[in-house]
Amino acid sequence: MSAELVTVTVDDRTVQVPAGTGLVETAQAAGIEIPVFCYEPRLGPPVGACRMCLVEIEGMPKLQAGCTLTAQDGMVVRTAATSEKAARGQESTLEFILVNHPLDCPVCDKGGECPLQDLTFRYGPGTTRMRFSKLTVEKPIPLSPLVALDRERCILCYRCTRFSEDVAADGQLIARNRGAHTEIATFEDEPYRSPFSGNVIELCPVGALTSTLYRFDARPWDIQSVPTVCAGCAVGCNVSATIRENKVKRILSRNHPEIDRGWLCDKGRFTYPSLRAPDRVTTPLRRGPKGLEEVSWDEALDTAEELLRSSAGAIVTALSGSETTEIAFALAKLLRQGLAAHSAVLPEATSNALDAFRAPLSAIAEAEIVVVVGDDPVVERAPIVDLWITQARRNGAAVITCSPMGDVRVPPGAATELCRTLAAPGNELGERLRRAERAILVWSGPGGGGGARLAELAHELGLDERPGSGAFHLPATPNGRGVAAAWSAAADADETNPEPIGLLVVSGDEAAADPSVRALAERAERVLVSTMFQGLATGWADLVLPGTGALEREGTMVNLEGRVQRLRRAALPPCPDELAWISKLAARFGVDVSPHAAAVYAEAASHLYRDLDLEEIGLRAQLPGRAPYEAPPAATTPAPEGPLAPSDERFVGELRLVRAHALFTGPAVERVDELRFQRPPAEVELSPADAERRGIATGDPVQVRSNGTSVALRARVNRRLIEGVARVPDEHAGDLHAAVEVIKA
């Protein structure tokens, strides 16, 4: 479908571009800038609102908004550089924009990196002719705890509202009133609550929308940017960290067009302050008579050595899935090669079978049909994937979600069974998938063998043969696959299950915060924890070794597409990093582990990535090609789960508990006050029928019980939820069992 080339003349320079190319891009191809404010192709069709891009087109009597036109063969375009009329038009627009814009550039966060400032300097009138009072309004108001809005600075380019309406499709940020009174607002001034709210800060071409975490914190000329990758989830958005005096000051997107298209979620953008959490562990801690006490590194390593030696043969390791591949590989070498400790608890199952259907995430936008299975909404597991799906819907794709709240409503845990149904001949939805040239499958939820069940379906539907198609498993951890692969590459021996457990090695914050790891620790004699936050170690750790954050690490991760991406250290950690102490400890057991990520990578890559060179990964990593399909091991637990057996005769009408995976949870998120409003409320969601049966309405306080335990929550009636289910955010579900009773308090 390659478009024919057309010839366009811009300011007497001739260029050839594919027909339909925007005029702004056409001019760019000729090395000529058409200045813009409202134009942003990622937000959908141009709106032509700001009128900054006025150009003269031969044969058209009036100036035209260049951003709204596309290249036509023989078109002759004159920008302000060669057309007096266009120059006057542009000067007019700038004059009008500046009529109400305050001149507070010296104290504005945008100062120095402000398109309005730049364009005014280049094209603007030297003086003001406006002698009336400017339209003034209240100074900055919080749009949310994360975003501040300064309405006086707003030039009404509508980028933020278009993002909210068309890209995030959250319908929260709007323009209200009309004419000169138009202003950006939310409903009743409620906080702008969207997993993607921070993007409007980057979209704003002036200093009207700013980050509350960054405001007045730095000036553009005394900062550095470090290109790295977000480790908030398995998408691995490409980011750039703004650094000043070795502190991360903000996170900006670094547009990888196949992965994130320049969007970030608020978790990735705003959790960096957790690096400076008050309970950050910066020195080793050892359990003493008064609880955890600081010890020197020498003492810590001695203690670690002693713990490991005395527990040899009875060591279990709990991994987080957020380690870099290098940390996981180094740890595995130490434990497996040095101590034959082959037993590991991985955060989730992984499978390579989906490599046969590999596609860039951007392929979702071009799909004809997208089918999502699994219990969790996509946005909670891999937020950017949700934006790609929204984009697909806008492009006319059929998007069908199959979940307890989906378009096709299925009970929780039914995704495996559903895949079988879809694969069976004659299934209507399955047939649509078979017929589609570009079909996308997504598994968003627990279970499914790390994508294995989805791979079976994809193979059955023949997606391996169709390059525009793809299948994605959305893991719960950012690098679960890399960690699992690194662990298994470090040694050959089989896993043993020591009982009793002599030592539990807990690697990373997520493992340390995981209730099932905590449960395992109760069966362990001693516990060694590596974590960033003391709060996660208190009460159960015998030895704590400080952990680092992804922004402090060098290394690699494998994202959910199977793309190996490179992390770069944006800030020095306040302590030696994991590789430093693993390497020292390994030496004590005669294992050679380099303290340098690059060296560990080179060794791991020879096992894992066919010697893919670190330098080759580059700033925007390439996606490896598809692998031939290999049938994964068959499902071990046969689905589906039968009807619930009452756990206690006193309860009637039990519901199945769905532990909802929420995006804004986890140790790092919990340490950023500004993110609190994004966290899942302490609510239980019920279907209208189940709520009515129990006389429960939205907002009612309720008790959710299962044998022995009880949790107090508020009820929310969710019209989309299937009957027979009680949906509770994981962090509020406590120790509840699979079958619960919900009672009005």
Added chain:
Amino acid sequence: MPERPELVFARTDGGAVTDLEEYVARGGFVALAKARAMEPDAVIAELEASGLRGRGGAFFPTGRKWAFVPKPDRLAKPHYLVVNADESEPGTFKDREIMLRVPFRFLEGCLIGAHAIAAKHVFVYIRGEYEREFEVLRSALEQMHARGDLLGDVTIVLHRGAGAYICGEETALLESLEGKRGQPRTKPPFPAIAGLYAAPTAVNNVESITTVTVVFELGAEEYAKVGVEGSTGTRVFSLSGNVVRPGNYELPHGITLRELIYDVGGGVPNGRSLKAVIPGGSSTPVLTADDIDTPLDFDSLVRAGSSIGSAGVIVIDDRCCMVQLGIRVSQFYEHESCGKCTPCRVGTRWLTQILQKIEDGRADQSDLDLLLSVCDRILGTCLCPLGDSDAIAVASYVARFRDEFQEHVHLGRCPFEGASSLEGILAPSALHGAHGHEHEAVPA
């Protein structure tokens, strides 16, 4: 008295025909039958032959507009006919009378249009303030429903606006009809290709659509004999302002302003003299008493430096201060600016401020230059013609009544000294901006 052929208002005896039986008895729906017996292309050709041009303001040939709508076999999407009944241009009140007095002739035109462009859906976007007109149309539609053969497989939906002049602009109208803020879209794509719900759409004014029926009642050839070359047929002129007998008058294109104002309208009352005429609604450039013999047709008005617009003729006598007129007109556009594009949103407000300064006697010569310069900068830079309208109107007042503006500056006060007929002009008090927290800062 000029000749007054009644075509749009034919067979009403000066009253209203709101009963279906009566309309049929008076020859109603014969035109529809005639059109339906023709191929859509032939219907369009007949319209082109009649010379009918749009009555909404832009005077675009109706037949040609319909010819732009792709044939269903070329673009397999639903096609829509949207009727612009948002009539909000100051000085214009003709569509309202058409809907009240000849609702069936209007609806008959909708059905002919639907046939011509293969539309199964017709939406009539009627301004929210027109309560009675809405009820009359609703009743007429109900009567037509009772007789299945008339509507056939066409659905006509009456959609009420809610108070926004900009929704008369065709793309803003479509946005509003889609349930959005009524902000104009950039063109291209044009509505004929991607209009309502991104499907092929024709947007036509009430009077245009009603005249379509007339063309098929008379035949194109007969119709084209009325009026003048380039501006065929009649026009329903809305006459208002300082005139003895204001009201709507259906007259052939080409009658002169003098005939309309003096012979039909009875002249300027109270022995005052004519000072100015706005010939086509507030968006059109003002004419002076010297232009009184200008014929009211498209070409003649262009030659006179103005435009026929919506044919809303506003007569202004010698008591009116032209600076005050400018303020009131500019206030209107400022208030009605949708706020989407910069020059209109900011420029219309700025114009009002400068004009107010001149009226208050605080202006110097440079403010007068600034006024014209701001007009000039709005002109041709806006997204839609609303901003232009303000600039065109205000610039025309300065051009035609330069001395009066100059006098304000020289005297340092309004030369009318409180006796202007517009004295005490009041801007709309609409609640926009009340929701929010705006306040004016102290003057710089």
Added chain:
Amino acid sequence: MSETLHDRIQELRAVYPDPRSAILPALRLAQEEHGGWLPPAALREVADSLEVTPATCVAVASFYDQLRLEPVGRRLVEVCTNISCALAGAQQVVEAFERELGVEAGATSADGAFTLGTVECLGGCGWATVVAIDNRHRLRVTKDDVPAIVEELRGA
């Protein structure tokens, strides 16, 4: 929300190829049900019935003069002050209403009985001055007619 309003909004949705088109008529209905304006609760109801966000309803409602986000009096008196009506003395008509109703243009009387407004052209320029009372147009109103009109309104 009254079942009838919810049901009527569902009917409105069915009229249009895209249900979002029903937002203006739905807001109009809700406004009638809520005493002539749209309190936040009304916006939430409409949003719920149309499956859009309340913010979307504000974005739309705040664009249109006839949809109100602030309370209004039980009777709404709106005087056109655009050119033709102004040439006929609309200013004096407004002053007369201000006097008789004891309220300034743009405001609501203390007892909540009246809101007086000045508005843009009502499409009745040939019958100036036009006064809309609860959206019904009175034509050729002069300042001398105002006391009788107000008396009538107070009586009703």
